[in-house]
Amino acid sequence: MKIAIQGIRGAFHEAAALKHFGDTIEIVECDTFKSLCDTLKSSIADKALMAIENSIAGSILGNYTLIHEYGFYVIGEVYLNIKMNLMTIPGVAISDISVVESHPIALQQCQEYIHKNLNATCKESNDTAESARNLSLSSDTSKAIIASKICSELYNLEIKQEGIETHKQNFTRFLILGREDDKSLGNNKASLRLQLGNEVGSLANVLVAFKENEVNLTKIQSIPIIGAPYEYDFHIDVEWADYDRYQSALAEVETKTRALSLLGEYKKSSFELNQ
């Protein structure tokens, strides 16, 4: 099966794909989230994996827009505990490192370790895995990079220190996307997009409909719509034990919203702190 990811081999997207699908998949590298969507749409890949939120950085709202615009269906989710690892060309000593290169967010999340343990300046790159690949090609012995563990095997780098991120509770949630013919209903979790008026309590009415049917919210995020200051879009994820009661709740919610889109129904995934 061909899985489209954002980034190159070794990116955290690949780690998430391996966690979800196992290691028999073929990875299709995509530069941007938009090209990821084009790759899925044109059937170059069978499925796509797309980061949607990070516990430290927040949601990637633009990706919700892409899912909507391309008419994709959410067929699953995967949570990945983000572990940052310091790597060099094999044999390089930590004291020889004068530059550390990685994506700005990765560098930021490892500032504490860098300041305490290295005498090095930071250099920003577009992508953690790209830094790993470029280091491997350059054979630069004064440089270290920060990337996912799988980069050490892919690009023959030596891990000098595992898990150098400051906040250990750092995870990214990825959605598994399919084309319309992958649509399947059922399971125990759904992602919804709702449009509500800004009347006092419009959201409360919706949540009460879920509550009365024992449907639980696991995520809610409002999106301000400028130009329409009295309207709001919400991204909501819900879970249920009884599919029929979820269906009843959905029917009731539909009467209370201006617009309701189902992005997908899928099997919920669990958090684990060690990948």
Added chain:
Amino acid sequence: MKIAIQGIRGAFHEAAALKHFGDTIEIVECDTFKSLCDTLKSSIADKALMAIENSIAGSILGNYTLIHEYGFYVIGEVYLNIKMNLMTIPGVAISDISVVESHPIALQQCQEYIHKNLNATCKESNDTAESARNLSLSSDTSKAIIASKICSELYNLEIKQEGIETHKQNFTRFLILGREDDKSLGNNKASLRLQLGNEVGSLANVLVAFKENEVNLTKIQSIPIIGAPYEYDFHIDVEWADYDRYQSALAEVETKTRALSLLGEYKKSSFELNQ
């Protein structure tokens, strides 16, 4: 009055500060959001201005964490319509531009214009205003930068095209932060942080308390807490017409939550599409 901003003079943070405070302020430049907080804490600045969410990119969750950790108080908000402008050294023709430099998000938001109108490669930088300042210092006539309008005056650059962003409904919301002695209660809007259990309907109960007191939600965002999979934090903004009823709602909400923090009560600001 000294106002700390993230970035250098000409950054969108400065445009927001001028919009809120007028042009008699003195800007204190801060490299990072953390140094912005240190600058306010140590009284080098009187107030600080901090981006908290963008209509396209979403919330900056890490900034909520900083406000909480430093114990700051939210004393106001300002919405800025983000307009991207193409600038060069005065006299350079659009056909002479071979490189466009800016922050990666600014470049991304102007991709359509760049592809249609320029024969140039893109170069990423840390900051829109930094690109403007560096272009001014280098006098490079083959380069254009993308930045806020005020950069053209500050760094003597010529605006070749205004408003080149693809999505016109692009705004950033900034919070005005003060130290604890700036705390003032009242007004018509508040930012709250709530911790709830994941029991079915716990959020619904809270929202009903607001609804019954005619307190309106303008923002809600859940923050997944890994390691505590049955607990959620929420950032909620509310508005009211009657302060006493808001106080009643808050008292009731407190009985329904595990923890409730008031980040600040302040005067609500309005959106305007043209700055």
